[in-house]
Amino acid sequence: MFRLMSGRGEITGRCNNISWDSDAAALGAQVTFDSLYDIPEGEIISTVFDGKEDIRAIIVDKTANRYTYSYTALDFAHLLKNEVVKQFNAMPASEAIASLLSEYGVKCKCTSIPTLITKLYKESLSSILEDVLKQAAADQGVEYVKEMQADTLVIEKLADRKIRPDLLIGSDISVESSVSEMVNRVVVVSGGEKNAVVQAVAEDAASIARYGLRQMLHSVDDKDVSQAGNIAGNLLAQGCLVTHRATVLALAVSGGQTVKANRLISLHAGKLNGWYRIRSASHSLAEGKHKISMEVEW
Numbered sequence: 001m002f003r004l005m006s007g008r009g010e011i012t013g014r015c016n017n018i019s020w021d022s023d024a025a026a027l028g029a030q031v032t033f034d035s036l037y038d039i040p041e042g043e044i045i046s047t048v049f050d051g052k053e054d055i056r057a058i059i060v061d062k063t064a065n066r067y068t069y070s071y072t073a074l075d076f077a078h079l080l081k082n083e084v085v086k087q088f089n090a091m092p093a094s095e096a097i098a099s100l101l102s103e104y105g106v107k108c109k110c111t112s113i114p115t116l117i118t119k120l121y122k123e124s125l126s127s128i129l130e131d132v133l134k135q136a137a138a139d140q141g142v143e144y145v146k147e148m149q150a151d152t153l154v155i156e157k158l159a160d161r162k163i164r165p166d167l168l169i170g171s172d173i174s175v176e177s178s179v180s181e182m183v184n185r186v187v188v189v190s191g192g193e194k195n196a197v198v199q200a201v202a203e204d205a206a207s208i209a210r211y212g213l214r215q216m217l218h219s220v221d222d223k224d225v226s227q228a229g230n231i232a233g234n235l236l237a238q239g240c241l242v243t244h245r246a247t248v249l250a251l252a253v254s255g256g257q258t259v260k261a262n263r264l265i266s267l268h269a270g271k272l273n274g275w276y277r278i279r280s281a282s283h284s285l286a287e288g289k290h291k292i293s294m295e296v297e298w
Contacts, residue, residue, distance in 0.1 A: 022261040023280040028077025077148040080126040107152040141234035145262035165255030173270035183239030199228035252290040
C-alpha cells in the first residue's frame with residue numbers, strides 16, 4: 001500500500017499525478033505530484049510503501065494553478081551540491097567519505113573501501129564523492145554506487161545491490177548495442193604534463209583488431225605508481241565491453257519501489273534473461289496501478 005506523507009500527515013487522498021524517478025547520471029531521486037493542499041516550499045514529504053519510508057524529499061519548486069498546486073521535491077542528495085574545501089592525507093576512502101559528510105551534517109553508511117586517498121579538493125561534495133569512488137573502482141576493481149535512503153547516503157558495491165521485485169513485463173523488448181564508450185587500451189601515467197611517465201599499459205589485442213584502437217589515459221599520483229599495473233588491468237576490464245541497453249515497461253505487483261538506478265535487477269522477459277544494471281527508472285501511480293519504465297544496461 002502506497003502513502004504520500006507531509007508535515008500535516010497523509011496527503012495521498014488529496015493528490016494525483018504522483019510520480020518519481022531516479023537516474024544514474026543524476027544526483028538523486030525526484031518526486032512530482034499535484035495536490036489540493038497548499039504546501040510551503042522547503043517542507044519534507046515522504047513516499048511510504050507498506051508502512052516503510054522509501055524516499056524522503058524536500059519541496060523545491062511549486063506552481064499555483066487555478067484549483068490545485070503542482071510540486072517538485074528532491075531527495076536529500078541535492079544537499080551534496082554544496083561546494084567545499086577538503087584535504088585528505090592517505091585516508092582510506094570509506095573513512096574519507098564519512099569524515100567529509102559528517103562535517104556537513106549528511107548521514108552516511110559506507111561499505112569498507114581500503115583505497116587510500118591523498119588529495120586537496122575544492123569542489124562540490126558530490127564531485128568529491130564521484131572522484132573518490134572512481135579512484136576506489138580503479139584500485140579495487142570494484143564498482144561502488146551511492147543512493148540516498150531517507151536521510152542517509154548509502155554507499156555499497158554494485159554487486160551487492162540485487163533486487164527481485166514481482167513485475168508484469170511485456171515480451172516485446174528491443175535491445176540496443178554500442179561500442180561508442182568502449183576502451184581497449186589503458187595507459188597509466190604519472191607526473192605532470194611536462195614530465196609525464198608511462199607506468200603501465202593494458203590492452204586487448206583482439207578487441208583492437210576488431211573495433212579499432214580506443215585508448216584512454218589515466219593519471220596516478222606518485223604514491224600509486226606501484227599499483228599502476230593493477231589499475232590499468234581493472235580499468236581495461238571495466239571498459240573493454242560492448243554496451244547493451246533496453247527499455248522495459250512493467251506493472252508492479254509487489255516490490256516495485258525497489259526498482260531504482262544503480263541496482264541489479266533479475267529480469268526474464270523477451271530477450272532478457274539474467275541480471276541487469278538499472279540506469280534509470282521512472283514510476284507513476286494512476287488508478288491504483290504502479291507503472292514503471294526503466295532503462296537497463298549490461
